[in-house]
Amino acid sequence: MTDVATPAPATPVARLQGAATGDRIFRIVLSLAALSIPVLLGFLVWELYKGSRLAIAKFGFQFLATSTWDPVKDQFGALPLIFGTLLSSVIALVIAVPLSLGVAIFLTEFAPAAIRRPISFVVELLAAIPSVVYGLWGIFFLVPILTKTVFPFLRSTLGFLPFFQGTIYGPSMLSAGVILAIMVMPYIMSVSREVIATVPGSQREAALALGATRWEAAWTAVVPYAKSGIVGAIILGLGRALGETMAVTMLIGNRHEIATSLFAPGYTMAAAIANEFSEASTDMHFSALAYVALVLFSVTVLTNAGARLLIWRVSKGRPGGGAGL
């Protein structure tokens, strides 16, 4: 500080002014940092739009409703990709949500303290595994097991449903959904666990005092209290599932087709971009992939917005619980 070195002590006002200058600089720096994010996002959208202009001009919104993907004849439609992205994510959530919620409730409400830390550590470790490793594990371990045991079992027991019929190839929508479920579990689990842990003890005590069993206390007093946080955790998982690329492309079979059967191969937007981008030979092919990226971006934004809305509605009039976000 320069004013310390001056012989005459600075007046309090001068000191304040000095601080105000520092504050102002600090504020400008922070504002710039905060502004850089929306600007970056704007550039991203602009670049995607610029890249996809050719395809937008040619296909318009028909792009979202047609299924042909023919790089040779320059005909592109992204419906199977959109369908595959949404369906694989939904399968993932259907499997992962009950599992991870169960683990989270167990760890906070029931587990003996000695195993709490090790278990949650191991589950969280799953989040640190690179997705290509999941993909390899999926190809070498998961798919053979699913193909030999789980899929035939599903076909013989639930085969009356159209989702579990037809030839079993191995790589399929269902395989991709299962690997995604394993990948999003740690996110949903660890965030839900944090949220449930913040529920005040008085909630549990009140329920128990009213004669509830521990299970009833957890289900009727603790989980509803943490509801908005849990929804947030699920959204986090959904976001990961929608954008996951590598593991999915290794297990989904990569076919531009909409099939009723979950045993049939499918495709997702992220997987198609990763697969075809580097070798996109024509401008239209390149542009169509950029268009797919733009659609994927919109889908993610829409699901996130929907999720915010949902959280806002469930948490209306409720204290806390949104800590997970």
Place this chain on the structure above:
Amino acid sequence: MSRILACAVLAAATLAGPASAQSLTGAGATFPNPIYSKWFDAYNKKTGVQINYQSIGSGGGIKQYTENTVDFGASDGPMTQDQMTAVQGDVLHLPTVMGAVVLTYNLAAVGTTQLKFDGPTIANIFLGKITKWNDRAIAATNPGVKLPAQDIIVVHRSDGSGTSYIFTDYLSKVSPEWKEKVGFATAVNWPVGLGGKGNEGVTQQVKQSDGGLGYVELIYAKANKMGYAQVKNAAGAWVDASLESVSAAAASAKFPANTDFRVSITNAPGATSYPISSFTWLLVRPNMKDPVKAKALKNFLEWMITDEAQQMGAALDYAPLPKPVVALEAAKIKTLKANGKPIT
């Protein structure tokens, strides 16, 4: 997005070495990357010239070349007429080595018996017109083999790839229906089958499905000790894919006088030619701006077609260029210019 890619490549290139005149940058095909890395390394030790190569794929290589962000490009498929127009024809295709694509299969019922396929049968399988292993067309070319009444599980590449280009180029030549319905490119609209990512994705899928049939690069099949089928060539002979049969395909290909080397050697004539073979090319500017770089590149190209360099390719299972092609190429390299003047 292409600009982002270009920046990334440029950044990588500048990081990789000092921007001295004795360094060249290139980008493109992944298929010849092992031999290119080996060449560039050997050439660096020999002469001190540093060549940085980014194996980002043939499509990317052509893009980078067109946008003038690299000194040379590399591609498994020749540039299309549109792409040539985009650079005003300002490009030379120089073949470096050759590769082949083989059909690999997994059929427990026949074990290790080597199957034989002719072109139209392969096309019909990939068109979805032949769906069973005991189809009459397959049985006809495999007398004495007991084929099961199993479904054929067709596997193709899901990522755009030079391998798919070579394979579909071949199918277009042997099947008019394929040419009309599907055509050839690095990525096509496959009528049937599962998509595997990369050679390893296709291999794994074939290995895991009894009844699986897919196509991979010869070097990949060899490295992984996978069985592959004999294919009937244009002369009507059954041929195994090997360095010799691939070189034979190139040797029997007809090059017009003053060729630009954009020659497809799939379904080549000649009794010993393997029909699903192809060159892979470097894309070079016939008239470079920077005389120092032009000289360095020209020297490298001259070395690349020597026996010494070509034999390095054979060690990695890339078929060496046949002598007539080397002679044609040497003449072409002599025509390279810098700023309109011959390079001395």
